[in-house]
Amino acid sequence: MDTLSHLANGFAVAFTPTNLLWCLVGTTLGTAIGVLPGLGPALTIALLLPITYQVAPEASFILFAGIYYGAMYGGSTTSILLNTPGESATIVTALEGNRMARSGRGGAALATSAIGSFVAGTIGTLGVAFLAPTVVKYALKFGPAEYFSLMVLAFITVSAVLGSSSVRGLTSLFAGFVIGMIGVDLQTGQPRFTFGTAELLDGVDVIIVAVGLFAVGETLYMASRRYAGKDEIVPLKGSLYMTAAEWARSWKAWLRGAAIGFPIGAMPAGGAEIPTFLSYAIEKKLSKHKEEFGTVGAIEGVAGPEAANNASAAGVLVPMLTLGLPTSATAAIMLSAFQSYGINPGPLLLTTQANLVWGLIASLFIANVILVVLNLPLIGLWVRLLKIPAPQLYAGILVFATVGTYGISQSPIDLVILYLLGAAGFLMRRFDFPTAPVIIGMILGPLAETQFRRAMTIENGDWTVFFRHPLSLTLLTLAFIGLAGPHIWAWIEHRRRRGPEHVPGDA
Amino acid sequence: MLNRRRFLTGTAAAGAAGFAALHFAPAFAQDAPQVQIFVPAAPGGGWDQTARTIDQVLRSEKLISGSQITNVGGAGGTVGLPQFVNQWKGKGNSLMVAGMVMVGAIIANKAANNLTEVTPIARLTGEFEALVVPAESPFKTAADFVAALKADPTKVPVAGGSAGGSDHILFGLIAKTAGVPAANLSYVPFAGGGEALSALLGNQVAAGISGYGEFSEQVKAGALRLLAISADKRQDGIDAPTLKEAGIDVELFNWRGVFAPPGVSDEDKAAMIKLVETMAKSDAWAAECKNRNWTPILLTGDDYAKFVTEDTARIGAILKDLGLA
Numbered sequence: 062m063d064t065l066s067h068l069a070n071g072f073a074v075a076f077t078p079t080n081l082l083w084c085l086v087g088t089t090l091g092t093a094i095g096v097l098p099g100l101g102p103a104l105t106i107a108l109l110l111p112i113t114y115q116v117a118p119e120a121s122f123i124l125f126a127g128i129y130y131g132a133m134y135g136g137s138t139t140s141i142l143l144n145t146p147g148e149s150a151t152i153v154t155a156l157e158g159n160r161m162a163r164s165g166r167g168g169a170a171l172a173t174s175a176i177g178s179f180v181a182g183t184i185g186t187l188g189v190a191f192l193a194p195t196v197v198k199y200a201l202k203f204g205p206a207e208y209f210s211l212m213v214l215a216f217i218t219v220s221a222v223l224g225s226s227s228v229r230g231l232t233s234l235f236a237g238f239v240i241g242m243i244g245v246d247l248q249t250g251q252p253r254f255t256f257g258t259a260e261l262l263d264g265v266d267v268i269i270v271a272v273g274l275f276a277v278g279e280t281l282y283m284a285s286r287r288y289a290g291k292d293e294i295v296p297l298k299g300s301l302y303m304t305a306a307e308w309a310r311s312w313k314a315w316l317r318g319a320a321i322g323f324p325i326g327a328m329p330a331g332g333a334e335i336p337t338f339l340s341y342a343i344e345k346k347l348s349k350h351k352e353e354f355g356t357v358g359a360i361e362g363v364a365g366p367e368a369a370n371n372a373s374a375a376g377v378l379v380p381m382l383t384l385g386l387p388t389s390a391t392a393a394i395m396l397s398a399f400q401s402y403g404i405n406p407g408p409l410l411l412t413t414q415a416n417l418v419w420g421l422i423a424s425l426f427i428a429n430v431i432l433v434v435l436n437l438p439l440i441g442l443w444v445r446l447l448k449i450p451a452p453q454l455y456a457g458i459l460v461f462a463t464v465g466t467y468g469i470s471q472s473p474i475d476l477v478i479l480y481l482l483g484a485a486g487f488l489m490r491r492f493d494f495p496t497a498p499v500i501i502g503m504i505l506g507p508l509a510e511t512q513f514r515r516a517m518t519i520e521n522g523d524w525t526v527f528f529r530h531p532l533s534l535t536l537l538t539l540a541f542i543g544l545a546g547p548h549i550w551a552w553i554e555h556r557r558r559r560g561p562e563h564v565p566g567d568a
Numbered sequence: 569m570l571n572r573r574r575f576l577t578g579t580a581a582a583g584a585a586g587f588a589a590l591h592f593a594p595a596f597a598q599d600a601p602q603v604q605i606f607v608p609a610a611p612g613g614g615w616d617q618t619a620r621t622i623d624q625v626l627r628s629e630k631l632i633s634g635s636q637i638t639n640v641g642g643a644g645g646t647v648g649l650p651q652f653v654n655q656w657k658g659k660g661n662s663l664m665v666a667g668m669v670m671v672g673a674i675i676a677n678k679a680a681n682n683l684t685e686v687t688p689i690a691r692l693t694g695e696f697e698a699l700v701v702p703a704e705s706p707f708k709t710a711a712d713f714v715a716a717l718k719a720d721p722t723k724v725p726v727a728g729g730s731a732g733g734s735d736h737i738l739f740g741l742i743a744k745t746a747g748v749p750a751a752n753l754s755y756v757p758f759a760g761g762g763e764a765l766s767a768l769l770g771n772q773v774a775a776g777i778s779g780y781g782e783f784s785e786q787v788k789a790g791a792l793r794l795l796a797i798s799a800d801k802r803q804d805g806i807d808a809p810t811l812k813e814a815g816i817d818v819e820l821f822n823w824r825g826v827f828a829p830p831g832v833s834d835e836d837k838a839a840m841i842k843l844v845e846t847m848a849k850s851d852a853w854a855a856e857c858k859n860r861n862w863t864p865i866l867l868t869g870d871d872y873a874k875f876v877t878e879d880t881a882r883i884g885a886i887l888k889d890l891g892l893a
Binding site: 104107108110111114201202203204205245246247248249250251252259260262263329330380384385386388394397400401402403405406407408409410470471472515518519521 | 620641759772
């Protein structure tokens with residue numbers, strides 16, 4: 062009841078005309094920067110920080126929250142249409158989304174991602190409003206040992222995206238590990254694989270790798286196949302929005318995505334990428350249309366991850382608002398904005414700044430509505446992009462990828478990396494190596510390594526910690542079941558069918 | 569090359585933040601100078617906030633007619649530094665924001681350029697560090713912590729910022745004073761204060777070291793216990809001794825200051841020192857520092873140059889002990 066009255070209060074703050082205007086500006090700007098690779102919400106909010114000298118705290122946080130949510134919506138648009146992820150959280154969306162766009166269902170992919178984002182964003186924001194204190198209590202129980210076990214589970218689960226040949230898939234995954242290791246090692250401060258280049262000391266941005274492998278690699282491949290007359294893009298087939306069957310396939314994926322995204326987003330080292338991987342893997346496993354994955358594009362593979370990334374965006378706000386813990390770059394910059402107002406974000410924020418916090422939460426609900434209203438009519442316009450003749454379209458993608466990459470750090474070295482990876486992406490495509498595992502390896506590999514080494518430092522080298530902590534043991538058990546379960550199941554089935562007198566191997 | 573790069577940076581910034589550009593439109597006295605501020609870090613971090621606050625105060629005090637901020641981030645400032653040294657040479661109206669983190673990064677990354685090549689203008693602010701433990705910890709005082717460290721350093725995991733950064737350096741200095749070999753320390757680096765904080769709140773490490781501002785709210789709420797601060801004297805409103813009072817002879821400020829490029833004329837240097845000094849003594853600057861938990865520790869010109877040299881030697885020695893240099 063208390064929460065409801067606070068929330069009502071918050072809506073009173075958010076519904077003033079000026080604050081509504083800030084929300085509209087934020088969501089529009091957020092959608093725009095989400096579309097551009099390179100320009101993320103963190104950078105945009107950082108550039109807008111001077112605004113905190115001019116306007117009331119409520120207004121600037123409503124603006125920032127609008128940008129943050131808007132970027133999550135916008136990032137999926139280019140993933141789906143151009144295979145050029147605008148945000149690291151929308152990399153997975155490109156896998157199925159772009160396939161759908163090529164086979165004439167781009168409108169449906171955009172619609173399921175917009176509506177799924179709305180559904181999951183709303184669920185996530187409800188979670189922030191009603192569950193924040195409980196969720197954060199559990200999230201803090203995750204230490205390095207638990208995170209490492211979670212990574213093990215994630216590795217097992219995402220092996221679903223390795224493609225048909227596990228040797229090729231694993232090769233890609235390990236290439237991702239290597240790219241992920243470039244830069245200063247966080248644990249010892251020593252540079253790895255930087256070849257004496259100062260620009261490489263901070264590592265390679267995952268967006269550059271995704272854009273290089275997906276967009277540039279794809280473009281080169283298309284250019285090389287131009288006269289083979291294959292792989293034509295169908296601009297639009299059937300209805301612009303979703304059909305009844307597509308709705309039926311989407312809604313469960315949205316709910317599952319939200320259920321995975323919110324709690325992982327709320328974990329201090331959870332992030333937005335891992336829930337999208339997990340959601341994709343689960344949708345692929347549960348789908349009745351497995352043959353559509355990686356061919357014409359399965360709508361579940363877009364709906365789930367898109368819902369997961371928006372719910373995790375809401376989840377990130379949980380530790381920020383309840384404890385003052387910034388768990389993502391964007392949250393860290395929003396916290397520094399609090400300091401411009403002389404507000405110290407911390408455990409007392411909810412009581413000392415109730416109007417501000419609840420106004421912010423209320424504006425998140427409004428931002429969600431604005432975003433879905435803003436994005437659905439745009440779909441018709443976006444889909445027309447695909448009617449551009451292939452040479453011009455692919456040239457446009459190249460320009461877009463190049464400008465966006467330069468925008469990340471204004472570093473020419475990044476452009477060299479982009480095109481090297483583009484060439485690698487082309488060769489991988491040509492020789493049938495899947496590219497998605499590179500990204501997964503690059504994100505999960507260093508995370509798993511860091512958490513493992515942290516756990517080892519804290520426990521003084523005693524590796525039994527992974528089995529002594531109950532949460533960690535549970536996660537490892539789940540991982541083991543995921544790995545061995547299907548084989549054991551197959552063996553039991555095999556025995557049952559062939560009769561108990563047959564032992565395996567006994568032909 | 570330089571103009572084109574700056575132009576592109578400028579357009580990217582303006583394009584990204586359409587109406588932030590409004591604030592760049594000058595509306596001040598015509599005779600006041602224009603200032604270019606170079607930030608060797610991405611937008612949003614400590615140096616960037618320092619630059620933007622300098623910019624804000626210089627404008628509100630009507631000391632300048634306009635300014636432009638350029639960010640070249642990466643590797644603790646060692647990506648930006650060569651650019652400032654080579655491409656900004658002789659530009660008398662320019663300032664670079666840097667600090668103790670860059671001193672450490674130059675040593676640890678074995679960077680080609682260092683801070684002796686630029687012109688020290690002024691040290692502006694410092695953030696003292698705090699030694700904290702979770703509320704449930706058996707350590708009640710800094711002496712308890714040091715005693716445990718002496719008994720077996722491997723049993724006392726300490727969380728803080730990145731390896732070789734100011735938090736790690738302070739831990740090294742504390743251990744050195746206590747006679748504990750730095751190589752035996754169990755330091756758990758996190759990418760930022762927030763992540764380290766969650767390890768402390770989750771009771772996964774024995775203690776934490778970071779800027780006081782990172783922990784202050786948790787200390788007030790009773791979730792963390794503050795054992796000591798690394799300031800030179802007791803601070804108003806902070807109920808904890810300094811490390812020196814607690815018997816650990818260490819003092820450390822994570823300082824930030826401004827430098828002019830190499831090769832500026834003596835007149836330009838003197839004018840710039842005067843400009844920055846006027847700003848740092850204004851009420852507006854004092855108010856911003858209070859808001860952001862920055863301790864004003866103004867030091868200008870030659871005194872500042874001497875300080876930078878001494879601090880470089882001290883940090884170099886401790887990084888060597890920690891096995892990072």
